[in-house]
Structures are given as C-alpha cells and as structure tokens.
Amino acid sequence: MTTLVWFRSDLRLADNPALSYAVKSSETVIPVFIWDTNAERDASQRDAVGRAHLVWLNRALPELDASLREQSSRLILRRGDTLDMLNHLVEELGAEAVVWNQRYVPALRERDRQMAQALRGDGLTVTTFANRLLHEPDAIKTGSGGPYRVFTPFWRKFQREVPIAPPRPSPHLGPSKAPDTWPDSDIVAAWGFTARAQDGVDWATHVREHWTPAEHAAHQRLDAFLAGPASGYDVERNRPDRDGSSMLSPFLHFGHITPRQVWHRVTSWRDADPSRDNAAQVFLSEIAWREFSYHVLHHYPDTPSEPLKEKYAAFPWLEDADALTRWQHGETGYPIVDAGMRQLWATGWMHNRVRMIVASFLTKDLLIPWQDGASWFWDTLVDADLANNTMGWQWAAGCGADAQPFFRIFNPVSQGTRYDPHGTYVKHWIPALAEVPKKYIHAPWAAPHAVLRQANVELGTTYPRPMVDHSKARLRALEALETIK
Numbered sequence: 001m002t003t004l005v006w007f008r009s010d011l012r013l014a015d016n017p018a019l020s021y022a023v024k025s026s027e028t029v030i031p032v033f034i035w036d037t038n039a040e041r042d043a044s045q046r047d048a049v050g051r052a053h054l055v056w057l058n059r060a061l062p063e064l065d066a067s068l069r070e071q072s073s074r075l076i077l078r079r080g081d082t083l084d085m086l087n088h089l090v091e092e093l094g095a096e097a098v099v100w101n102q103r104y105v106p107a108l109r110e111r112d113r114q115m116a117q118a119l120r121g122d123g124l125t126v127t128t129f130a131n132r133l134l135h136e137p138d139a140i141k142t143g144s145g146g147p148y149r150v151f152t153p154f155w156r157k158f159q160r161e162v163p164i165a166p167p168r169p170s171p172h173l174g175p176s177k178a179p180d181t182w183p184d185s186d187i188v189a190a191w192g193f194t195a196r197a198q199d200g201v202d203w204a205t206h207v208r209e210h211w212t213p214a215e216h217a218a219h220q221r222l223d224a225f226l227a228g229p230a231s232g233y234d235v236e237r238n239r240p241d242r243d244g245s246s247m248l249s250p251f252l253h254f255g256h257i258t259p260r261q262v263w264h265r266v267t268s269w270r271d272a273d274p275s276r277d278n279a280a281q282v283f284l285s286e287i288a289w290r291e292f293s294y295h296v297l298h299h300y301p302d303t304p305s306e307p308l309k310e311k312y313a314a315f316p317w318l319e320d321a322d323a324l325t326r327w328q329h330g331e332t333g334y335p336i337v338d339a340g341m342r343q344l345w346a347t348g349w350m351h352n353r354v355r356m357i358v359a360s361f362l363t364k365d366l367l368i369p370w371q372d373g374a375s376w377f378w379d380t381l382v383d384a385d386l387a388n389n390t391m392g393w394q395w396a397a398g399c400g401a402d403a404q405p406f407f408r409i410f411n412p413v414s415q416g417t418r419y420d421p422h423g424t425y426v427k428h429w430i431p432a433l434a435e436v437p438k439k440y441i442h443a444p445w446a447a448p449h450a451v452l453r454q455a456n457v458e459l460g461t462t463y464p465r466p467m468v469d470h471s472k473a474r475l476r477a478l479e480a481l482e483t484i485k
Contacts, residue, residue: 002028002093002179004086006100007075009132010255011064012215015167017129018099023171028179030093031068031075033061035191036082050379052207052348058193060213060254067215071173077186083118090124092183097125101255104137104294105386106301134259134291135162137298147299149308149401154295155288167261210347211250211382218251222262226269234282240340240351241424246283249383250349252290259287293387296401304390305371307399311484315399317369326467327362328376330430333466335442336416337361339429346429348382353419359396360410365473367480370397406481409474416442432462 003026005019013019022029037049065075078085086098098119103109116126130136140148140157148154211217225246229236236244251257263284270280300308307313326332330341340354350358355377362373374393378384394400398407420426423441427434433441435455440447445459445466452459459465 001026001097002030002095003097003099004089004093004095005029005031006086006098007031007033007064008100008103008255009253010101011060011213012218012256012258013067013071014170014215015131015258015261016101016171017131017168018101018127020168020171021127021129022097022099023173023177026097026177028093029073029173029177030089030095030179030183031064031073032086032089033064033075033077034082034085035077035079036085037079038081050381050384052380052382053384054193055207055348056211056213056250056254056382058188058191059207060256061188063212063214068173072175072178073173074182074185076183077188079186079191083115086115086119087122089183090122093179095124097127099127099129101129101131104132104298106298131258131260132255133294134164134263134287137291137295140295148292148295151289151292151402154292155285158288158291164260164263166264167258206346207348207382210349213250213254213256213382215256218248218257219261221247221251222257222265226265230266230269230283231276231279233279237282238353238419240354241420241422245351247349249385249388253383253385259290263287289391290385290388292401293385293391296391297387300401303394303400304374304386307370307397308394308401309399309403312397312399314484316367316480316483318367320366320368323366323467324362324368324372326464327358327366327368331464331467332361333445333464334361334412334416334470335423335426335430335433335444336420337412339420339426342429344377344380348380350381351425353415354425355392356396357410357412357415359393361412363393363397364406364409364477365412365468365470367477370394370399407478409477411470411474413442413470430463432457 003022005022010016010018019029019031061075061077068074076089078089089095090098100112103112112128116128119126135158140154140161142148142153207213225248229244230246233244236242238244248257248262252259252262266280266283270276296308297303327337328341330338330345332338336354337358340350340358343354344350359370359373362368363370370393374389377389377393381389391400395403397403398405416426420442421438423433423436423438426441433444433455436444436447436457437451437455440451444452444457444463457463
C-alpha cells in the first residue's frame with residue numbers, strides 16, 4: 001500500500017499518529033504539504049492568513065523536509081486546490097490511502113469531513129487521528145449536558161475525566177518506505193511567503209533572529225524552560241522584564257510539539273521535586289486554557305467575529321483609523337503599551353501579561369472594537385491561533401467566556417509599575433526612554449523638564465505624548481458600558 005501523509009499544523013515526526021500509522025501499515029509513505037490559500041482564508045475567518053504565519057511557514061517547511069530527509073524521506077510541496085492536488089498525487093503514485101491529523105477550527109473541521117467523503121467516494125482509504133488537543137472539544141460537558149463558559153469548573157472536570165496517554169516516539173521511515181521515484185515538489189521560497197520590510201522592520205530577518213521554526217527547537221525551548229524559569233512560573237509568568245515564559249505557543253500552534261509531549265514532560269519534572277507542584281499546576285492550567293479555548297470555539301463558532309455575550313453587539317465602539325494605527329505601531333505615549341506593540345512588530349510575539357494590557361488599552365481607553373485588535377494580532381503573531389486569539393480578545397473586552405468584566409479597566413501606568421518595576425522591558429523595546437529614571441519610566445510626561453532633558457527625551461518628538469488621558473478615558477468607557485446594561 002502507498003499512503004499519502006497530509007501534513008498541516010503538525011510539522012513534526014514524533015508523536016504524530018498519522019505518520020506513525022502510515023509507516024506501520026504501508027509499504028510506501030509520501031509526506032505532503034499543500035498550500036491552499038483560498039481554503040485557509042475562509043477557515044481563518046479573516047481577510048487573509050497572517051503575514052507572520054507565512055514567514056514562519058517559509059522556514060518551518062524546509063526544516064520538516066530536512067528532518068524527513070535524515071530518514072531517507074522528504075516533504076512534497078504542492079500549491080493549489082487541496083482536493084485536486086491530492087488526487088493528482090494519488091494518480092501519479094498509485095496511492096491507495098490518505099491519512100492526516102484532525103484540526104479543530106469548525107470551518108476547517110467541516111472542510112476535512114468533506115475532503116474525506118470525496119476521497120472515500122473515489123475508492124481511497126482515509127484515516128484521521130486526534131492529536132492537536134488533549135481532548136475532543138465536545139467531550140467535556142456541564143452537569144446539564146451543555147458546554148462550559150467558565151474555566152474553573154471546566155478545569156476541574158478536565159483533570160478528573162481526561163486521560164492523557166504517553167506521547168509516541170518518532171517512527172522510522174528509512175529507504176524501504178520511499179517510492180522508487182519521488183514526485184515533483186514545489187519550492188517554498190517560490191511561494192512568496194517572506195514578508196517584505198515594512199516601516200523599517202524586516203519580519204523575515206527578525207523571525208530568523210528570534211525563532212527556529214522546527215521540532216528540535218521546540219524541545220530545546222521546553223528543556224530550557226524546565227531547567228530555569230519553570231520553577232518560578234507561578235510568580236514570574238507575569239513579569240515581561242524577566243525570562244519567565246515558556247514561549248512554546250508558536251511551536252504548539254504549528255505542531256512542532258504536542259500538548260501531550262509538554263504535559264508529560266512537565267508532570268515528570270514536577271514529580272521529581274514536590275516543591276515544583278504549584279508552578280507546574282499553574283503552567284498545566286494554561287495548557288488546559290488552550291483546551292478551553294477550543295471547547296468554546298467548537299460550541300460557539302461565530303465568536304471570532306461576534307461577541308459570546310450578545311449584549312456587547314450593541315456596544316458603542318468607535319471607528320478611529322488614526323488611533324488604531326498609533327496603537328498598532330506602539331505610538332500611544334504609554335510606555336508599557338508601546339513596548340508590547342513594538343515587541344510584537346519586531347518578533348511576532350508578545351508577553352502574555354502585556355497582551356492583556358495592550359488589549360485593555362485598545363478596547364477601553366480607545367473604545368476601538370476588539371475585532372480590530374484580534375485582526376492585528378492575527379496578522380502579526382507567529383502563534384496566531386484562532387481559538388486562543390478569539391478567547392483572549394473577548395476576555396479583554398469583557399464579552400467572552402469567563403471574561404474579565406468590562407468595568408475592570410487596566411491602568412497602563414500602574415500595570416507597568418507593577419510588572420516592569422525597573423522599566424527594563426520598556427527600555428529594551430523603546431531605546432528613546434533608556435535614560436529615563438525608573439520613577440518616571442511608565443509616565444514620562446510626569447517627569448520634570450530637567451529630568452527629560454537629561455534623559456534626551458523630548459515629548460512629542462523623540463517619544464509621543466499620551467494620546468488619551470487614562471482617567472478621562474476610563475470614565476468614557478464606563479459611560480459607554482451603561483448604554484448596553
């Protein structure tokens with residue numbers, strides 16, 4: 001039997017049930033990745049797949065190909081209509097079977113169902129596997145049989161009811177699993193995935209500087225996390241000025257590592273030292289938050305564009321293109337907000353605490369719709385995951401599952417002072433403020449003129465003045481909330 005293994009968001013060899021099944025059950029195994037731009041555009045429910053996503057894929061696909069070639073295999077790349085491309089490969093190779101790992105975005109899941117039906121109709125054997133999540137999104141139900149909208153009871157039931165099997169090792173392909181002649185393959189460099197430099201930032205260069213989009217790099221990152229920051233994760237995860245995050249989110253999104261692999265590594269690390277229990281529990285709960293995000297998306301598929309709490313559909317959001325642009329480019333005049341947005345623009349990633357701060361500022365200080373923020377993150381985050389992105393933005397805007405109430409409005413100055421007390425994070429991403437004393441680093445407009453002059457800061461020139469007065473913006477946001485009560 002010749003089997004096509006259709007890779008999508010599972011760019012790894014280990015703990016890959018579709019690949020393992022193909023190697024075990026087939027004489028010949030053909031790994032394939034198909035880029036179907038129209039399908040991805042529809043499924044994301046955005047105008048287009050994010051540019052950061054494409055930059056990541058531009059490097060990740062050659063990395064996967066290199067891993068396969070070490071086992072005398074290779075990754076066949078095709079671009080076009082997915083069903084057409086699979087059928088062409090079936091005809092070229094005389095393939096009898098197609099296997100893949102399931103996806104969980106509702107539109108993609110439905111498309112996969114239709115794809116399986118069409119291929120089976122042509123006489124092919126189609127086998128699919130669950131591996132992107134630790135559980136099926138509809139497996140956990142409330143006592144009344146419905147979906148959860150609050151995380152804590154979901155997490156309690158998840159811990160009681162979800163068995164997490166050990167991850168599978170990498171299968172051995174070897175020359176015996178290769179075809180006599182490999183089919184032609186596209187070259188990913190010809191697909192134009194490398195983002196052009198914009199506003200002085202070359203994304204391709206910066207992604208190369210900050211990330212290695214590969215399976216081995218995901219495990220190296222997990223190793224480094226467990227060897228260092230993990231022990232203080234329950235405290236340090238909120239400090240953007242410190243290396244307290246796992247930074248595994250893009251690797252999980254693209255499937256360079258599985259949540260099952262992470263879960264078992266972390267629990268083994270915890271079991272080796274009881275003092276690690278609290279830090280491990282907090283980290284594992286965040287893996288479960290990812291599961292909760294997919295649970296909510298599965299049951300409420302309109303949430304990428306519509307608020308889960310229906311009353312927020314009538315919220316009096318403002319349309320302000322200039323304010324949105326200033327927020328996007330880190331020119332709001334609030335250092336912790338601007339540092340986060342500049343980190344995002346430069347690296348394709350932002351610290352989670354800062355994500356909450358910048359989202360609060362956009363939706364509450366500026367009253368700009370959360371969908372605009374979600375769209376920008378979708379375009380610029382290398383870990384832009386539809387379930388997580390949607391959950392995060394609806395949480396910040398007070399309109400989603402287990403959301404922060406809208407009336408809880410982050411003060412960007414006090415948030416900066418609390419979580420970046422020495423201004424280390426701000427000064428790294430905003431060099432113009434590097435000489436400002438920590439007393440004024442989160443509110444430079446409050447510094448005496450002599451202090452600013454000594455720090456070589458001229459408000460309105462080297463760094464912007466605040467675009468809004470937070471205290472007044474807060475009152476405006478609360479007045480807007482009253483209109484939908």
